[in-house]
Amino acid sequence: MVGPWLARFLIGGQTVGGATLSRFFAYHVFFIPALIFGMIGLHLALVLRHGISEKPSASRPVDPKTYRSWYDAMPFWPDAAWRDVVFGVFAVACVVFLALHFGPPELTKPPDPTIIQADPRPDWYLLWYFAVLAQLPHGTETYVIVGAPLVFGICLLILPLVFNRGQRALSRRPWAVASLVIIVMSIGAFWIEGLRSPWSPDFNARPLTPGIVHAASAEISQGAELFHARGCQFCHAIAGSGGQRGPDLTTVANRLTDQQITLRILNGGYNMPSFASILKPAELSALVAFLNSRTLAAQSDDTKK
Secondary structure (H helix, E strand, C coil): CCHHHHHHHHHCCCCCCHHHHHHHHHHHHHHHHHHHHHHHHHHHHHHHHHCECCCCCCCCCECCCCHHHHCCCECHHHHHHHHHHHHHHHHHHHHHHHHHHCCCCCCCCCCCCCCCCCCCCCCHHHHHHHHHHHHCCCCCHHHHHHHHHHHHHHHHHHHHHHCCCECCCHHHCHHHHHHHHHHHHHHHHHHHHHHHCCCCCCCCCCCCCHHHHCCCCHHHHHHHHHHHHCCHHHHCEECCEECCCCCCCCCHHHCCCHHHHHHHHHHCECCECCCCCCCCHHHHHHHHHHHHCCCHHHHHHHHHC
């Protein structure tokens, strides 16, 4: 009902153009900061009216009906305002110190259109979210990107309205503490997974060693070289050497026939490009011969070496 209208409003027309850039600049510089300042103003108005929450006490649970009769609110001015000033000055001083001591991050090389390899990665503080999106089932990323922040924001808004009574002390709130620990551990685990990024191609994969190739013929040796030169090894591993984005091909000959291997190389598959227009017939034959040599017996030889 509102999708087409909203899309035109956001991009400034039917397609992305100069008006889109101007509008998104205005969103980030004017509208979003105005919304943030409005929320801060509402927060300060509520603080001035209700005061600052006191330290939680295990001996005194909160009851909205009787809370105001014994609550001794700290005045915002000058007590709480002075705390804000001290913390704000401390935060700015830390930023200035880091800027003077470490300086800005080093600029990378200029853009090079001849580089076709792409490995986009977010900054460190978003690596956990990067990992979450990478682990989602195919086709669900859009729903999570749009729906998860929306559900999270709604939950934050209704929490004070629904759960406004009971204990505030952490010693009496085991479920709250456990939830926080689980959230922190989950983000940490996803952050580590984001650093590893096994779903991304490994462009630094080294060529297969002769001990792994077991070249019984010149054709198999050529196929092993093509396996690395054509980028197959960036996504597929053999004997632990290569990427993890695609299936492990250490024993691929025990799972697929030479005809099935040929069809997969030529036609591609899910997240795998087609090589029909890239490989010459002799190269295709050599690559298939090398993959046909990858059997359980070859894996056993790899283990021994």
